[in-house]
Amino acid sequence: MKGLMDQRFGQGEIVISKVDDLINWARLSSFWPLGFGLACCAIEMITTWSSAYDLDRFGVIPRGTPRQSDAMIISGTVTFKMADRVRRLYEQMAEPRYVISMGSCSNCGGPYWEHGYNVVKGVDRIIPVDVYVPGCPPRPEALIGGILKLREEIRKETLMAPKAVERLLKKQKA
Amino acid sequence: MTTEEIAQLIQEHVNVEVEVNTKQPQHEIIVKNVDIEKVCRFLKSDNRLMFDNLSCLTGIDNGPKANTMEVVYNLYSITKSFRLTLKVMLDRETPLLPSVTSVWKAANWHEREAYDLVGMTFENHQDLRRILSPDDWEGHPLQKDYKEQEKYHGITVKYERD
Numbered sequence: 001m002k003g004l005m006d007q008r009f010g011q012g013e014i015v016i017s018k019v020d021d022l023i024n025w026a027r028l029s030s031f032w033p034l035g036f037g038l039a040c041c042a043i044e045m046i047t048t049w050s051s052a053y054d055l056d057r058f059g060v061i062p063r064g065t066p067r068q069s070d071a072m073i074i075s076g077t078v079t080f081k082m083a084d085r086v087r088r089l090y091e092q093m094a095e096p097r098y099v100i101s102m103g104s105c106s107n108c109g110g111p112y113w114e115h116g117y118n119v120v121k122g123v124d125r126i127i128p129v130d131v132y133v134p135g136c137p138p139r140p141e142a143l144i145g146g147i148l149k150l151r152e153e154i155r156k157e158t159l160m161a162p163k164a165v166e167r168l169l170k171k172q173k174a
Numbered sequence: 175m176t177t178e179e180i181a182q183l184i185q186e187h188v189n190v191e192v193e194v195n196t197k198q199p200q201h202e203i204i205v206k207n208v209d210i211e212k213v214c215r216f217l218k219s220d221n222r223l224m225f226d227n228l229s230c231l232t233g234i235d236n237g238p239k240a241n242t243m244e245v246v247y248n249l250y251s252i253t254k255s256f257r258l259t260l261k262v263m264l265d266r267e268t269p270l271l272p273s274v275t276s277v278w279k280a281a282n283w284h285e286r287e288a289y290d291l292v293g294m295t296f297e298n299h300q301d302l303r304r305i306l307s308p309d310d311w312e313g314h315p316l317q318k319d320y321k322e323q324e325k326y327h328g329i330t331v332k333y334e335r336d
Contacts, residue, residue, distance in 0.1 A: 080326045081308040113333040117315055117322040118307065121333040 020158045027070070027096070028154040031147065034069040034089060035062030039076025041103035041137040048140035060147060066092035071150075072127075073143075077105035077112065078120040090127045098154070100146050101129045104136040111136075175256055177201035180223065188216045195261075202246075202259040207271040210247075210262050214277045217249060217258070225249040225258060228278040233288030237318035241266045243294055247274070269294035273302075291316040 037045055049055045049062065063069045066089045078086060090097070101123050104110035109121035123129060130153060133146035181194045181203050190213065193204040205213050217225040230248040247260040262271055273296035274281045285296045286305040293314030296302055304311065312323045322331050 080311070080329065080331070081306075083329060084308075084327060109333055117320075117331060120329060121331075125329050 020160065023159065024155050024157055027157075028151040030059045030061075031071055031098075031151070032061055032063045032069050033071040033073045033100075034066050034093065035064055036089075037073075037075045038078060038082060039105065041075035041106070044137045044140055045073055045075040045102060045143060048143045053140040053144065055144070055147070058144075058147060058151075066090075067094060069093050070096060071098045071100065073100045073102055074106040074123045074129075075102040076137075077110065078123045078126070079118050080120060081118070083120045083126050086123070087126045098130045098150055099123075099127055100131045100133060100143075100150060102133045102143060102146065103138055104134070107132050107134065175222070175254075177203060177258065180217075180256075180258060183220065183222065184213055184216060187220070188212050200259055202261050204261045204263060207262045207264055210245075210260070211272040211274055211277065213260070214247070214274045217260075218277050222254075223251060223256065224253050225251045225256070227252055228274070228280045228284070231274075231281055231284035231288065233292030233294050233316070235266070235292050235317045238266065243269045243292065245271060245288060245294060264294060270297060271295075272297050273299035275299055290314065293317055 037043075047053060049060075055061075070093065072086075072090060072093065074086065090099070101107050105112065105119065106123045109116060109119050112119035113121055120126060131146045131150045133142050135142050138146075177196065178194055181192050184190065184192050184203070188209070190206065190209040192209075192213070195202045195204060214225075217223050227250040228247065229250045230246075232246045232248075234244040234246065236242045236244065243264040243266050245262045245264065247262075249258040249260065250256070251258075264271060269292075271294060273285055275285065275296075276298070282299070282301070283305060285299055286302060288294055289296060289299075289302055290304040290306050291314055303309065307315065308326075311326070313320055315322070324331060
């Protein structure tokens, strides 16, 4: 099935859409994660960008600075020494920002959950996480799955707070 | 050259007491902590030995019961193809010993690692900082009676089970 933009436009026509849909569509189709990796999961993440899996087709392009990124893929073991840096990078990112936690270590400490005194037992202890990708390490397909899941979440977002709409409607009725 | 012969050479030239342990398959020379730098300098510079490569330097904690710590030096002579294991026994309360960074530059990071994880202090080391743990980490993780801290920068260290 052809999308709206694939159809031929004549002259002078207009497209009507919701601001929410337009903005969400823009956000989810140009998802720019910060280019960094922490441990073995990073190898799988890099592979996901290789020609075999081709993350570029989703508009997912790594950026070299947090100020141009709107996403973070935490790929690998977060040590306490690194935790401060991860948190600082997250804080430097522009909003709206999204976080994918990739692999067992980042999700919950992985194999280090009991005796790893140096490992943060889940990156959600330092920054909020939107999507968890399970696996140790997850295959590139799993990471793509996580990105598609996040895209669905972004598609559901709305700029309008439902409460504000309710209040407006109430005012109109009164 | 056997470990005994090397020990003999050390005693003749450096004028220090050393002990030779040949009970284990890996023979070792045990040196007093104050003598280690002198002994290492001799082992490197002597023409019959030429131990020009410090392959590894490790710290070991034997626990509060034994109340000792050890530093093990694995040396290799590239020109002569000799291997040698040196050992320094330390008191666990005051684990102090001279640095060998002036003999082999490779000792720099190794000594920092031993300091960071096991907690012995190397005197005259020019930059004895932690190398693996963060600067403000509490305690030395490879000590036998190490207890991990509860929180680090507000993050709970332990994994909580419900």
